[in-house]
Amino acid sequence: MRIGIVCYPTFGGSGVLATELGKALAQEGHMVHFITYQQPVRLTAFIPNIFYHEVQVPTYPLFDYPPYETALASAMVDVIKNNDLDLLHVHYAIPHASAAFMAKQILLKEGKTIPVITTLHGTDITLVGKDKTYAPVVAFSINQSDAITAVSENLRDETYKTFTIEKEIEVIYNFVDVQRFTRKPIDAFKKVIAPNGERILMHASNFRKIKRVQDVVKIFYEVRKKMPAKLLFVGDGPERQTAEELSRALGLEEEMRFVGKQEQMEDILAIADLFLLTSEYESFGLAALEAMAAGVPVVSTNAGGLKEINVDGVTGFMGNVGDVAHMSEMALAILKDDATLNGYKERAAAHARKFDISNIVPIYEKLYERFL
Numbered sequence: 102m103r104i105g106i107v108c109y110p111t112f113g114g115s116g117v118l119a120t121e122l123g124k125a126l127a128q129e130g131h132m133v134h135f136i137t138y139q140q141p142v143r144l145t146a147f148i149p150n151i152f153y154h155e156v157q158v159p160t161y162p163l164f165d166y167p168p169y170e171t172a173l174a175s176a177m178v179d180v181i182k183n184n185d186l187d188l189l190h191v192h193y194a195i196p197h198a199s200a201a202f203m204a205k206q207i208l209l210k211e212g213k214t215i216p217v218i219t220t221l222h223g224t225d226i227t228l229v230g231k232d233k234t235y236a237p238v239v240a241f242s243i244n245q246s247d248a249i250t251a252v253s254e255n256l257r258d259e260t261y262k263t264f265t266i267e268k269e270i271e272v273i274y275n276f277v278d279v280q281r282f283t284r285k286p287i288d289a290f291k292k293v294i295a296p297n298g299e300r301i302l303m304h305a306s307n308f309r310k311i312k313r314v315q316d317v318v319k320i321f322y323e324v325r326k327k328m329p330a331k332l333l334f335v336g337d338g339p340e341r342q343t344a345e346e347l348s349r350a351l352g353l354e355e356e357m358r359f360v361g362k363q364e365q366m367e368d369i370l371a372i373a374d375l376f377l378l379t380s381e382y383e384s385f386g387l388a389a390l391e392a393m394a395a396g397v398p399v400v401s402t403n404a405g406g407l408k409e410i411n412v413d414g415v416t417g418f419m420g421n422v423g424d425v426a427h428m429s430e431m432a433l434a435i436l437k438d439d440a441t442l443n444g445y446k447e448r449a450a451a452h453a454r455k456f457d458i459s460n461i462v463p464i465y466e467k468l469y470e471r472f473l
Contacts, residue, residue, distance in 0.1 A: 198242035216472035223384030253406030308338025323429035370395035
């Protein structure tokens with residue numbers, strides 16, 4: 102198959118999944134064409150069968166804001182025609198689904214039909230999509246797609262609640278490349294972070310308000326009262342300064358490290374003992390799944406789709422949003438001794454294998470084949 106993939110090229114979950122899906126499809130022999138405004142961050146090496154097409158957005162004095170959606174639709178038309186693509190798979194509804202609809206209508210006038218599959222990822226529905234500025238276009242574009250998928254049952258249900266959707270939304274879970282995350286810890290790296298064998302807790306996100314990173318610091322503060330521990334913050338965003346200020350106020354600045362955005366998450370997760378995810382909402386929780394694939398148990402909230410991946414009392418524990426006391430107790434229950442910790446690590450890794458890329462990619466292939 103010749104497949105066009107449209108996504109955001111950044112560190113966000115939708116871009117990561119889209120890129121990893123494209124790479125896996127290419128390894129199966131499909132021709133994959135990425136169409137976006139810059140090279141996806143996970144597309145770091147040459148891979149046969151993968152092509153990247155940059156969307157050029159010219160600036161003119163007439164426009165206060167360059168019309169990216171129009172440029173994207175034009176780029177889609179160009180790539181589809183010149184490479185004879187079989188279908189388009191767009192990730193994140195805004196503005197990709199609406200641009201795909203425009204491209205599809207242009208191509209129909211020229212006698213070519215291109216199926217469009219839209220995958221919903223989370224904030225395109227639960228946050229941005231609810232905005233009255235965008236909602237009518239989002240709903241229309243989703244309904245015009247030939248197939249609609251969501252990365253969790255929770256997101257599917259939220260989409261039905263938010264919009265009048267006339268078609269079935271199929272759930273195809275996010276996935277993880279388990280083999281990639283099965284790494285032995287680098288001892289030298291671990292000793293730099295925890296020179297005296299302290300437990301290593303970790304959080305990774307885009308530090309938006311919805312992630313409640315202050316709760317991560319508060320949980321770590323409670324854990325530190327009972328045992329030696331270190332905290333790694335991976336990522337960057339608007340709430341990083343807030344977390345840094347709280348760490349200083351609690352006297353934790355020497356016990357925490359902010360390492361910024363990192364591409365090689367598998368090396369960092371390999372040294373972690375516990376992953377903390379305290380979000381107000383997660384449509385799925387890809388960061389938690391990657392942690393589990395690396396054999397790291399998770400203490401998370403029970404918000405959104407997290408209940409579909411983090412099994413309470415098996416792969417870790419869950420608590421209500423903002424319930425720092427409970428999540429701190431559960432973190433200590435996991436970390437209290439090596440035998441208990443290792444049990445959670447083994448169960449987390451075993452559960453993550455259900456979401457391995459080898460199990461999920463064939464589901465997408467079958468979906469594609471329905472429209473060829």
